[in-house]
Amino acid sequence: MSKTILQARDVTKRFGGLVAVNGVSFDVTEHQVMGIIGPNGSGKSTMINMISGSFAPSAGSIQLNGRELAGQPAHKVARLGVGRTFQLVRLLPELSVTQNVLAGAAFGHRRRWGPEAERFAHTLLDRLGLAQVAALPVSALTYIDTKRVELARALAGEPEVLLLDEWLAGLNPTELSTGIDLIKSLRDEGRTIILVEHVMDAIRSLCDRCVVMSSGTKIAEGTPAEVLSDREVIRAYLGDDDA
Numbered sequence: 571m572s573k574t575i576l577q578a579r580d581v582t583k584r585f586g587g588l589v590a591v592n593g594v595s596f597d598v599t600e601h602q603v604m605g606i607i608g609p610n611g612s613g614k615s616t617m618i619n620m621i622s623g624s625f626a627p628s629a630g631s632i633q634l635n636g637r638e639l640a641g642q643p644a645h646k647v648a649r650l651g652v653g654r655t656f657q658l659v660r661l662l663p664e665l666s667v668t669q670n671v672l673a674g675a676a677f678g679h680r681r682r683w684g685p686e687a688e689r690f691a692h693t694l695l696d697r698l699g700l701a702q703v704a705a706l707p708v709s710a711l712t713y714i715d716t717k718r719v720e721l722a723r724a725l726a727g728e729p730e731v732l733l734l735d736e737w738l739a740g741l742n743p744t745e746l747s748t749g750i751d752l753i754k755s756l757r758d759e760g761r762t763i764i765l766v767e768h769v770m771d772a773i774r775s776l777c778d779r780c781v782v783m784s785s786g787t788k789i790a791e792g793t794p795a796e797v798l799s800d801r802e803v804i805r806a807y808l809g810d811d812d813a
């Protein structure tokens with residue numbers, strides 16, 4: 571049986587009177603790609619932000635390999651083994667691609683500095699198709715390349731779990747198929763990934779399992795085929811009249 575890497579139990583987040591995430595539980599096993607899907611405002615990003623330590627849960631537990639993440643600050647969570655990309659790219663635009671990736675290596679799960687970090691960064695840049703632009707400032711890159719750098723920065727810390735928050739958003743159809751292939755190649759390497767995504771083709775082709783959220787609550791969990799044919803899920807996406 572596969573080993574559970576991340577365990578979320580009864581996780582709740584309140585913003586004042588609003589319950590953005592309401593008692594959500596799920597497990598992610600080693601080498602699994604878990605999708606968190608649901609309509610706009612259903613609590614997906616809030617869930618990711620709690621796993622990565624950007625927000626402390628109001629209640630519940632999130633464990634990585636048995637260690638509690640809930641309430642830990644983001645830099646500690648990164649050290650413990652959670653790497654992430656952001657919905658809106660967060661890089662240091664004036665620094666070069668390589669320097670951004672080195673920052674990821676220094677502050678990630680397995681700390682690396684100096685020549686060792688440089689070697690590792692260059693391997694990653696090659697791997698992600700960024701070797702040609704390694705010396706350029708991030709501000710000079712195309713949009714998909716900034717997304718690649720975000721991924722390289724997250725991978726440079728060698729996370730045990732990689733969180734992708736709408737990494738494919740904003741890509742044109744050609745870039746989208748390149749982006750899906752890139753995430754597929756990460757999956758094929760055996761990485762453990764949690765991704766929030768709206769692109770259904772990506773969910774179908776990338777995810778082993780999905781958690782579906784609606785109004786902060788988990789309404790379904792299963793393979794993409796199972797959840798996308800679930801009546802309650804269809805109702806949540808399309809509204810009552812269409813279900």
Ligand SMILES: Nc1ncnc2c1ncn2[C@@H]1O[C@H](COP(=O)(O)OP(=O)(O)OP(=O)(O)O)[C@@H](O)[C@H]1O
Pocket residue numbers: 585588590608609610611612613614615616617
């Ligand atoms: N920092 C915050 N303060 C107050 N309310 C927030 C905050 N962050 C999120 N919310 C609210 O929590 C709810 C869930 O938002 P969240 O961004 O998690 O949804 P989502 O499923 O990721 O949406 P989308 O698909 O549009 O990105 C929304 O009602 C949102 O307005």
